[in-house]
Amino acid sequence: MSEPRTVLITGTSTGFGRLTAETLARRGHHVIAGLRDVKGRNRTATAELTALAGNEGLSLEVIEIDVTDDASVTRGVHHLLTTTARLDAVINNAGRNFAGPLEAYTAAEAMQQFDVNTLGALRVNNAVIPFLREQGHGAxxxxxxxSGWVTPPFNGLYAASKAALxxxxxxxxxxxxxxxxxSVLIEPAAYPTNIGQNAAMPADQERLGLYGATLAAFIGDITKNAAAPGSTAEVSDALADLVELPHGRRPLRTLVAPARQFEAVRAVHEKAAEATRIVAEDMGIDGYLRRARS
Ligand SMILES: NC(=O)c1ccc[n+]([C@@H]2O[C@H](COP(=O)([O-])OP(=O)(O)OC[C@H]3O[C@@H](n4cnc5c(N)ncnc54)[C@H](OP(=O)(O)O)[C@@H]3O)[C@@H](O)[C@H]2O)c1
Incomplete structure (x- = not known):
């Protein structure tokens, strides 16, 4: 086992976040599991995580963090940093999928998609960065x-939020x-978590209805064909492995995907890294770029 790390994870009620919290705690790390609304919608998940820690003697504690709420993030991180001597990694996992045709979304609804998937990470990172800088390390x-690379129809907002992230x-x-x-990114393919049932649809039923048949067929095809991927543990294991890598050794991008998709996107990663280097050289700013591992 690697040296025990202290890790904050957001969005641990279900899916990748929940499994990663459990995996890291079972590997002997100190896990701070962030959930929103611990006394309401996530009361059961909070109780289950707390019971798991007690039953298995794991170093796992729950804190309340709603990543879309400045005050909640400030409060949660402040509590965490006053009760722990170190923080080795933060996993910005909390996310939602605003699915549906773009024209059915108002700008206010679109902002909610970016608020959780993109600005949520900005809020959490802004709260922890001063501590990590002082500490001299952290991930x-x-x-x-x-979807940050591939933009299918009916997924434009989600894909844009992940590309921005x-x-x-x-x-x-x-x-x-x-x-x-x-600062590194993990990019999973489609895996069967609660993300589908937690998806937010646009309020404008009239415009949504214009796409009804196509959207239904699309969801049917996605569900049928995306059934292929393996278990969500592939993602939680990859996240736990990233946490355990020695500082300075983490790749900028980690793909978790079936072989064909992995190879295709990996090739794009390499091209993107090369393009970044060339553009930066031509702009005379390559000296400001950290050499990225991939
Ligand atoms: N599953 C996939 O195919 C897939 C592929 C690539 C990337 N991802 C990404 O993986 C991450 C985890 O998603 P998942 O697939 O595991 O889906 P999930 O089971 O729906 O989990 C999403 C988690 O995010 C939490 N969350 C949502 N809004 C939040 C907020 N405002 N503050 C704090 N937590 C919040 C949810 O908590 P509540 O229960 O309170 O809503 C839940 O714990 C997301 O960023 C997602 O975009 C998923």
């Missing part, structure tokens, strides 16, 4: 998506490297 691990991750990667703080 910011964002849960992106293959990838850009933030890369900027942090360069900006924070001088302070010993790493």
């Amino acid at each position: 910011l691990i964002q849960v992106g998506s293959l 990838a850009s933030l991750t890369e900027a942090w990667h360069h900006e924070l490297a001088p302070y010993g703080v790493e």
